[in-house]
Amino acid sequence: MTTELWIVVAAIAAIILVALVAGAVLYRRRQISLTKPPEVEKDKSGGYQAKGGFSFTTGPSGSTALKPPPGKPSGPAAPPEPPLIERTDTEGQPHVGDDAAVPRDAPKRLIRDVEIPEAPTPRPVTEPTEKTAAEKPETPSNAAPAPVEPAEAEPAEEARVTEIEEIEPTEGRLDRLRGRLSRSQNAVGKSLLGLLGGGDLDEDSWEEVEDTLLIADLGSATTTKIVDRLREEMAARTIRTEAEARGLLKEVLVDALRPELDRSIRILPHGDRPSVTLVVGVNGTGKTTTTGKLARVLVADGRRVLLGAADTFRAAAADQLQTWAERVGAEVVRGREGADPASVAFDAVSRGIELGVDSVLIDTAGRLHTKTGLMDELGKVKRVVEKKAPVDEVLLVLDATIGQNGLAQARVFADVVDITGVVLTKLDGTAKGGIVFQVQHELGVPVKLVGLGEGADHLAPFEPNAFVDALL
Numbered sequence: 001m002t003t004e005l006w007i008v009v010a011a012i013a014a015i016i017l018v019a020l021v022a023g024a025v026l027y028r029r030r031q032i033s034l035t036k037p038p039e040v041e042k043d044k045s046g047g048y049q050a051k052g053g054f055s056f057t058t059g060p061s062g063s064t065a066l067k068p069p070p071g072k073p074s075g076p077a078a079p080p081e082p083p084l085i086e087r088t089d090t091e092g093q094p095h096v097g098d099d100a101a102v103p104r105d106a107p108k109r110l111i112r113d114v115e116i117p118e119a120p121t122p123r124p125v126t127e128p129t130e131k132t133a134a135e136k137p138e139t140p141s142n143a144a145p146a147p148v149e150p151a152e153a154e155p156a157e158e159a160r161v162t163e164i165e166e167i168e169p170t171e172g173r174l175d176r177l178r179g180r181l182s183r184s185q186n187a188v189g190k191s192l193l194g195l196l197g198g199g200d201l202d203e204d205s206w207e208e209v210e211d212t213l214l215i216a217d218l219g220s221a222t223t224t225k226i227v228d229r230l231r232e233e234m235a236a237r238t239i240r241t242e243a244e245a246r247g248l249l250k251e252v253l254v255d256a257l258r259p260e261l262d263r264s265i266r267i268l269p270h271g272d273r274p275s276v277t278l279v280v281g282v283n284g285t286g287k288t289t290t291t292g293k294l295a296r297v298l299v300a301d302g303r304r305v306l307l308g309a310a311d312t313f314r315a316a317a318a319d320q321l322q323t324w325a326e327r328v329g330a331e332v333v334r335g336r337e338g339a340d341p342a343s344v345a346f347d348a349v350s351r352g353i354e355l356g357v358d359s360v361l362i363d364t365a366g367r368l369h370t371k372t373g374l375m376d377e378l379g380k381v382k383r384v385v386e387k388k389a390p391v392d393e394v395l396l397v398l399d400a401t402i403g404q405n406g407l408a409q410a411r412v413f414a415d416v417v418d419i420t421g422v423v424l425t426k427l428d429g430t431a432k433g434g435i436v437f438q439v440q441h442e443l444g445v446p447v448k449l450v451g452l453g454e455g456a457d458h459l460a461p462f463e464p465n466a467f468v469d470a471l472l
């Protein structure tokens with residue numbers, strides 16, 4: 001073969017090789033992949049998101065909300081505190097709960113396991129008995145001189161049958177409810193971001209930032225603290241874009257919400273007795289609703305709950321609580337209208353112990369116009385209950401829509417009972433969620449729960465990060 005022929009053959013071979021390689025590449029590109037591409041994590045934090053569910057713990061065994069002294073072991077193994085100590089909280093700090101005592105894999109009672117009432121028998125409503133009432137002389141020296149009267153028997157009621165309802169899962173509750181919060185709150189965040197995103201601020205703009213925070217009810221002390229910190233950080237860093245402003249604002253606001261506070265609710269039972277929770281607050285703030293919502297969360301979590309209707313000033317309040325109890329198959333202890341609330345509360349705890357329930361939740365009365373009487377009454381309820389079992393959690397319910405007044409109420413209640421947690425209700429209906437900052441700042445008590453609507457499951461745990469995300 002001649003050299004020319006060899007060259008022609010080599011050229012053809014090269015062309016064929018190039019064509020094969022190009023074909024293979026095109027073929028691969030056009031192939032459809034049936035495997036799922038790795039998902040890129042999207043930041044959906046534009047709202048109030050739940051990272052987890054509600055956080056429940058066991059209260060300190062022995063005495064009530066007393067914080068163990070530094071260095072002293074806490075939790076169930078700790079030696080019991082002397083019972084029934086009259087406590088006046090002078091340090092203004094929350095008495096945070098101890099380690100969770102119930103393992104995550106402990107057997108849970110599901111809603112379907114809840115006993116269905118037999119029609120047409122009404123749900124059991126326990127009236128305080130002569131015997132239990134007689135067990136409980138009122139002894140504290142500063143209590144009203146009158147002995148605790150037994151709550152009188154309720155007249156026979158018409159048979160009522162209420163279907164036990166399905167309860168929304170407690171996991172991810174915040175995630176589902178975040179829209180209810182962000183709708184009203186994010187106007188504040190938007191205006192702050194608008195101001196800060198522009199970079200260097202003049203004095204007028206700083207005043208606007210301050211006004212925005214004040215209007216959102218953060219209060220002057222918290223506002224000053226936040227503005228000072230923002231000014232410092234803005235001077236130290238270069239903030240040019242809205243994203244940078246968002247990052248800084250989030251950091252500063254979350255810090256101001258004190259994320260380090262223990263927000264677990266001490267509502268899990270002790271070995272031999274139920275936990276006791278007092279729900280206190282002015283009337284109309286949402287105490288009864290919150291008590292009912294909380295009972296639902298506990299039942300959904302597999303707990304047995306008993307509700308005590310210690311708001312005996314208004315028969316309708318006890319009816320309302322009874323309806324909540326019936327809806328989740330919980331028992332309720334109530335007294336006749338005007339009965340001694342302390343006596344009803346005592347009987348509720350006694351009955352809870354007798355039945356071996358996990359948690360007793362006591363809804364108290366909240367009349368503001370008889371403030372002194374109310375506060376005496378509340379102190380007495382707590383003292384009398386503590387003759388039977390320590391109070392683990394005192395939840396103060398505050399209505400977020402009333403802003404500054406809520407803070408004044410909080411101070412009054414904090415003087416009488418050791419508030420261990422705050423429930424901020426009606427956050428769905430206000431842009432003044434800034435009261436969260438103030439309450440925590442003034443009382444040193446964490447906001448543990450938030451009410452985000454009138455719906456039975458519109459109660460969620462409070463999380464500083466998620467709250468600020470919703471603002472921004």
Ligand SMILES: Nc1nc2c(ncn2[C@@H]2O[C@H](COP(=O)(O)OP(=O)(O)OP(=O)(O)O)[C@@H](O)[C@H]2O)c(=O)[nH]1
Nearest residue numbers: 283284285286287288289317425426451452453454
């Ligand atoms: N929008 C909204 N309304 C709520 C929330 N929590 C409670 N409410 C409503 O507030 C009203 C008062 O609630 P209650 O639970 O009766 O208040 P209370 O503090 O027990 O009042 P008294 O029984 O009079 O002492 C009711 O109409 C509730 O539906 C909430 O988170 N959001």
